[in-house]
Amino acid sequence: MKQLLATLVFLLMSASAAAQSPAADEAFRAQVNTFMDQWHKDAAQADPIYFDKMAVKGIYIGTDKTEIWTRDEFKVWAKPYFDRKKAWAFTAAKRNIYFSPDKSYAWFDEQLNTQMGICQASGVLHRTASGFEIEHYQLSLAVPNPLMDQFTKIIKDFEAKPAAAQ
Template sequence: MTCTRAAEPDDAAFRAQVGAFIDTWHDDAAHGRPAYFDKMAPDGVYIGTDKTEYWQREAFRVWAKPYFDKGSAWDFKAIKRNIYFSPDRQWVWWDEQLNTQMGICQASGVMRVGPEGMAIQHYQLSLTVPNGALDKVQTVINDSERSGL
């Protein structure tokens, strides 16, 4: 007698499922849907582009409420995304390049997959700064820190 377990989706199908989840998460923000926050784990973390932007989910929800109340918060569209996962598919991590209202950004995330479904555990958004502009950008950052901004 041969024992078999329930078939798991192949790697490509699983990556597509994860990609669709992330795309829907971004689309929820673009359309101000509260489901955006439900896709994050209760203790999930979002790190934005400003050095002060570090939130756990509920604090992030409070901060973002005025944007979501308008029916549109931010609009991120993936240009390129790489998805990786643990052999048991309980952990997923990804990096992505995004077209945003701030220009091209990069981000990375970690997702937990459990009986309740997928939940974003950690997400970090970064602005892209060309290496040739780094000295100018650092001057602006230093000036703003000296002036208290």
């Protein structure tokens, strides 16, 4: 009995170590990359499954300061784009992925090629029994530092206008 118990403990410890091995970590990163690449592809193809990959209470933050939506609010906002069967096409140029020790959460930052030029985004994924879901996603424009003064002035001037003119 002691030998059986010792063997069981050894197997459990080995399985735990294997789950945290560099190969397991890379496999997990590959799953996250595949999920995110497909999510972006779903938008480019205006596939409504795009929204199903967000958590029910998931948040999407767009590039405009007014664009802070729950999943369902985002779906309403995006409906005209999805109805015309052409939404937005983002492809990752670079992505960094981090995760909790048990791999139940992953967070990432990514640089994206978009119709707006290079954008940056970050997000949080939760791994559920049925797969990943996006809990939080934030998209932002990547403004080159040499252009920041001009860009800041344009925004300042825009925001100084009466709200009706905006």
